[in-house]
Amino acid sequence: xxxxxxxxxxxxxxxxxxxxxxxxxxxxxxxxxxxxxxxxxxxxxxxxxxxxxxxxxxxxxxxxxxxxxxxxxxxxxxxxxxxxxxxxxxxxxxxxxxxxxxxxxxxxxxxxxxxxxxxxxxxxxxxxxxxxxxxxxxxxxxxxxxxxxxxxxxxxxxxxxxxxxxxxxxxxxxxxxxxxx
Ligand code: AMP
Numbered sequence: 782x783x784x785x786x787x788x789x790x791x792x793x794x795x796x797x798x799x800x801x802x803x804x805x806x807x808x809x810x811x812x813x814x815x816x817x818x819x820x821x822x823x824x825x826x827x828x829x830x831x832x833x834x835x836x837x838x839x840x841x842x843x844x845x846x847x848x849x850x851x852x853x854x855x856x857x858x859x860x861x862x863x864x865x866x867x868x869x870x871x872x873x874x875x876x877x878x879x880x881x882x883x884x885x886x887x888x889x890x891x892x893x894x895x896x897x898x899x900x901x902x903x904x905x906x907x908x909x910x911x912x913x914x915x916x917x918x919x920x921x922x923x924x925x926x927x928x929x930x931x932x933x934x935x936x937x938x939x940x941x942x943x944x945x946x947x948x949x950x951x952x953x954x955x956x957x958x959x960x961x962x
Contacts, residue, residue, distance in 0.1 A: 783808065783862035784880050785960065786869075788931065789888030790923045791916070792895035792902070793945040794952060795866040798888065801953045802960065803864040811859070813867035816849055817841050838915040840922060843873045854880070871926040875933050884960055885934040888945035888952070892920055 785802060787795040796812050803810035821832040827845070834841045850868060853859075862883075869875040890898075896916055903911035910919065934940040941959040945952055 782860070782881060783883050785862075785864045785883055786885045786934075787864065787866040787888065788885060788927070788934075789945055790890055790892070790895045791919045792898040793888035793890040794949065795888060797949055798886070798952060798956055799864045799866040801949075802886075802956055805957065806862075806864070806960075808862045808864050809859055810864045810866070811850075811853060813846060813850060813865070815867075816853060817846070820849065835910055836915075838910050838918040838922070840870050840926065843871070843877075846870075847874065847877050850878075869927075869930055870922075872929055872933060875930045882934075882937075882939050885940045886956055886959055887931055887934075887940055887942045889942055890945040894946060895920060 783806065785799075785806075785808075787799040787802070789795050796810075796814070799810045799812065802808075817831050817835065821828050821835055831841055831845065833839075840846075846868065854863065863880075869878055896913075899911045899916045900913065902908060910916075931940060943952060943955045943959060947955075
């Protein structure tokens with residue numbers, strides 16, 4: 782089993798790079814953001830809870846996200862491995878993920894650039910959480926909750942950093958180099 786994780790602030794291009802990497806490696810790409818957005822469309826109490834979290838730029842509870850991810854990864858189609866993005870968002874989630882990890886790729890990007898990109902994406906994709914106040918909150922949460930996870934993987938020797946300021950293709954090349962190393 783070969784598993785990879787793409788990490789980085791919102792706007793760093795995690796999903797784009799995860800998709801490209803998965804395609805190259807013949808693995809499936811799984812975004813927990815997509816997973817929760819799909820759940821939010823249903824008409825259930827859980828859907829309403831999840832939808833409220835997304836709208837406020839809050840994290841969905843660990844219990845919920847861990848359960849959703851576990852169910853998804855149990856499917857036969859992830860047998861060879863997965864390229865994950867959007868997970869883990871905090872140390873609890875990182876510790877709960879007990880699949881072997883080949884590499885964790887950290888896409889680095891200054892907050893100002895992240896904000897600019899997300900505001901642009903808001904116009905293109907119409908994501909309801911890409912508004913200025915919600916973006917600011919998501920970046921705050923990223924620094925508080927998600928950044929400690931980087932050290933967790935650094936200490937385990939699986940973290941590689943890639944500068945995410947370049948264009949999509951250049952970043953993809955660097956990600957590929959980092960993965961084959
Ligand atoms: P993303 O597409 O990764 O930016 O995620 C969009 C939203 O989905 C986040 O702001 C959270 O509300 C929720 N979400 C995605 N992944 C997670 C996770 N691992 N833990 C908690 N909430 C998550």
